[in-house]
Amino acid sequence: MSLDDRDAHDIGGARVSAFLARVAAEPQRYALFFDIDGTLIEIAPTPDAVVVPAALPDQFRRLARRFGGAVAFLSGRTLAWIDRRFDAVVTAVGALHGIERRTAAGTIERRVPPAGLDLARRTIDSAVAAWPGVLVEDKGLAVAVHYRSVPERGAVVDRLIADLAAGSDGALEALPGKAVAELRTAGAHKGTALEAFLAERPFLGRLPVFFGDDVTDQDGFAAARMHGGVAIAVGRSAREVGADFALPDPVAVRAFVARAVAPVREGETV
Numbered sequence: 440m441s442l443d444d445r446d447a448h449d450i451g452g453a454r455v456s457a458f459l460a461r462v463a464a465e466p467q468r469y470a471l472f473f474d475i476d477g478t479l480i481e482i483a484p485t486p487d488a489v490v491v492p493a494a495l496p497d498q499f500r501r502l503a504r505r506f507g508g509a510v511a512f513l514s515g516r517t518l519a520w521i522d523r524r525f526d527a528v529v530t531a532v533g534a535l536h537g538i539e540r541r542t543a544a545g546t547i548e549r550r551v552p553p554a555g556l557d558l559a560r561r562t563i564d565s566a567v568a569a570w571p572g573v574l575v576e577d578k579g580l581a582v583a584v585h586y587r588s589v590p591e592r593g594a595v596v597d598r599l600i601a602d603l604a605a606g607s608d609g610a611l612e613a614l615p616g617k618a619v620a621e622l623r624t625a626g627a628h629k630g631t632a633l634e635a636f637l638a639e640r641p642f643l644g645r646l647p648v649f650f651g652d653d654v655t656d657q658d659g660f661a662a663a664r665m666h667g668g669v670a671i672a673v674g675r676s677a678r679e680v681g682a683d684f685a686l687p688d689p690v691a692v693r694a695f696v697a698r699a700v701a702p703v704r705e706g707e708t709v
C-alpha cells in the first residue's frame with residue numbers, strides 16, 4: 440500500500456473497510472497483531488471488571504488457523520491473564536508491553552527483573568496506602584498504578600512512577616496509559632515484540648497489521664509501518680497516535696475478526 444492510499448483522518452470510513460476486506464480475503468499475505476484493552480474489549484472501571492465476549496476466544500482460534508498461525512496479541516496484560524481470559528487459543532503473545540513474549544512455537548522469553556523493582560514496589564505500596572481509590576496491579580515484571588476512579592490523583596501517581604523510573608539508572612521505565620501509570624522492566628516494547636515475531640515463522644515475509652488504542656501502542660504502530668505494514672488506531676484519530684487508519688471502537692474490531700474467520704467474497708467490504 441502506498442502512503443497515498445491511506446487516509447489518516449478517516450475513522451471507520453470506506454478506505455479502512457476496503458483495506459480490511461483485502462486483509463480478510465488474503466490470509467496468507469498478512470500477519471495480524473492485536474492490542475487487548477480498549478481495542479478488542481471495552482475499557483472497564485477496574486482491570487478485573489473487563490468482559491471478554493464469549494464468542495471471542497473461539498473466533499481467535501479460527502482466525503489464527505486461517506492466517507496460518509500469524510496472529511498475535513500485543514498487550515500490557517500478563518501472559519497468564521491473557522491465556523486465562525482467551526482460553527490460551529493464541530500462542531504468539533507479546534505481553535507486558537513486550538517484556539514477556541511467547542513465540543508462535545511456544546517458547547517463552549522474559550526479561551530478568553532488575554534489583555530495584557522490589558524496593559520500587561514497596562515505595563508504591565506505601566504511597567498508595569495514603570491515596571484511597573488508587574489501585575495497584577502487580578504484574579511481576581511491571582506494576583500498574585490505576586487512578587480511573589480518582590482522576591484527581593493522576594498527577595501524583597504519574598510523578599511517583601516517573602521519579603522511580605528516573606532513579607533506576609535505566610533499569611525501569613515509566614509508561615503512562617489510560618488512567619494508569621506503569622513502572623516496568625526496561626528493554627522491550629510493543630515495537631520490539633512485533634519485530635521479533637516478524638523475524639520468525641509463520642510471521643516472516645508477511646505484512647503486519649496492528650490494531651491498538653493507546654499511546655502505549657505507538658512503538659508497535661511505528662514498527663508495523665516500518666515493515667511495510669499498516670497501523671489501525673481504535674477509538675481515536677489515526678493522526679494522534681501515528682496510525683494509518685482508525686476504527687471507532689472495539690465493536691468494529693470484533694466485527695472485523697468475526698468477518699475475517701469466514702472467507703470474504705470479492706467486492707465485499709468488512
Ligand SMILES: O=P(O)(O)OC[C@H]1O[C@H](O[C@H]2O[C@H](CO)[C@@H](O)[C@H](O)[C@H]2O)[C@H](O)[C@@H](O)[C@@H]1O
Nearest residue numbers: 475476482483484485486514515587617618619
Ligand atoms: O496493552 P493493552 O492490552 O491495552 O493493556 C493496557 C493496560 O490495560 C489494563 O488497564 C486498562 O484497562 C482497564 C480495564 O478496562 C482499565 O480499568 C484501566 O484504567 C486501563 O488503564 C490493564 O489493567 C493494564 O495492566 C494494561 O497494561
Ligand SMILES: [Mg+2]
Nearest residue numbers: 474476477652
Ligand atoms: Mg489498549
